[in-house]
Amino acid sequence: MNLKEMLNVADRIVFEKTGQHLDDLQEAVLRGTLERETYKHIAKDFDCSESSARNAGSELWRILSEKLGEDVNKKNFCSAMQRWQVSNVSNFAKDVVGIGIFNLCGEPRHPPDISNSHNDEKSNPQQTKTLHQDLSEMPDLGDFFDRTPELQTLTTWILQQRCRLITLTGISGIGKTTLAVQLVQQIKNEFEYAVWYTLDEFPTLEKFQSNLIQLFSNSEKQDSSPTNQKRLPLINYLQNHRCLIVLDDVHNLFCSGELAGKYKPESEEYRSLFKQIEKLSHQSCFMLIGWEQPREVTQVKSQNTSIRTLQLKGLDIAAGWEILRDYGLEESDNSETLIHRYQGNPLWLKSVANLIQDLGGGVTDLLPNDTILLPEDLKDVLQQQFDRLSELEKQVISLLAKESQPINRAKLLENEIIPASDLLNALQSLSRRCLIEQQANFYTISPVLRQYAIARAV
Template identity: 30%
Template structure:
């Protein structure tokens, strides 16, 4: 079971009880508890050198978090039984794609560990969900975790969309190839013969985007925005 789905489930429970999303430290407690770590282990996690909270801080945070979960699930939740409780209660829809949902990750990198940036994730969720922003760009220098951040975001909001497609533009594919790929996916492979002109292809893509809720993620989009020739 993917711990990211558990984080999504816990976030929902905490929000229902408190009106607030998970904090970065609460997410770290979830990760640590899921992996059977002690609070001392969590405070010394080598994969998170930026996290240098004292073990007592993690313990206090865990106590508060598990108290909220105990109230929400009406079952005693603590660090030692956290994983077993979550495996029993986590809804099936979080563990597998919805029956009528179409998801194509298109070679997105496997993500086993991600913690932090909850404030940024919540901001992006609000932009896409409540504010209904049609275009959102995650900008920043290379290597700071934009791809990982977007993967977590997609997992958190996936139930809001019927079609989700992920593509990397790192190799700067021709725009006609990108359009063809998107149109075929959004049409359930029904539309394989595309219009001849670029404008007509864009119109077809917009047609499908207007028909149903679609989430299109273009990773490494800065590649096609750089100077130079591009087909």
């Protein structure tokens, strides 16, 4: 959709709901939203108060949410409209094919006898299945910045390619959980069961399986009311039902102070579960979210398997500017440099923008040249991830922090501190933790991590 098409669709939706077309302020809010302007800028351009613009926006998002069937807001309006368009086209195609009114030759056919529709529903069990969802641990969506390509990739993997095990990984603050929440909200009704668990609550497999099987057993009793239900192994439920199971903070299964992906003794049995999920035939999907992923997942490179991995990168410049504007920072020539410097990481950008705002300065004033600010809350986040590193990885990070440019692997191997085999294992582990970047045989770390590593050493 282009801007005009989106405005026309929004106008029709508002008219259907209220009997009135978009007024000038509502149209200004939508135009400003599509141009990534803040309410403050929209109000200034329209010559009204910021509260008036916000109220007009809130009413629009409420109306659009009811029509589009999802929580529409200023952050996701554009992507929500695109998804609604795609959904309408898809549903129309399904209706045409399913009803059989048209055939490929263009000759009309008689629609089916409506009197038989009840029997058709019985013959299609998917229409009569009850949806069971345990999403009480799923966080609120909060601010969501456009991740349309990533959403499309994950949706394709899950709904079309029927992948059984997906890992969503990336450095802290990059937006993994937020993306997963948006995804689950969009696709949860495609599954009989949709479940979200945070793994710091389930360190042992026994506790996790018991909790999940209890959910299956209770729902089956409600659906079929049997006199006695026998609990089955977890894999049987995954084979009998279409399930989406999201496990957040999967790094809590792994040891600190070791190379990435080494299970804690009490969590070791999860290894067998993940292998079982990948190898055995079933119709469900597990999605693992975290700073690290299981080693058995990272060993799989072929796209012919049912395993996929998506490493989340930073936001683009437009979304980065939106964060800075939300914190009251004016765009300047240095704004784009700032976004690059902090790698489009939403959490990092919010942290430094908040510090700049509190100090009452601007990007140009407080971040001249290559200055890197490390607010205390950002240090706390980075410390959590650095504390998980092995001593070997910390040594490699120190080597990389001394280099302002990417360094060749051969030069790294020339160091006199770390044996070659240990260094290569550490590079692999740091890559799995998303803490280093690799291009061909060259390695580097981000400016933020370099600054933090130097500060720690001091």
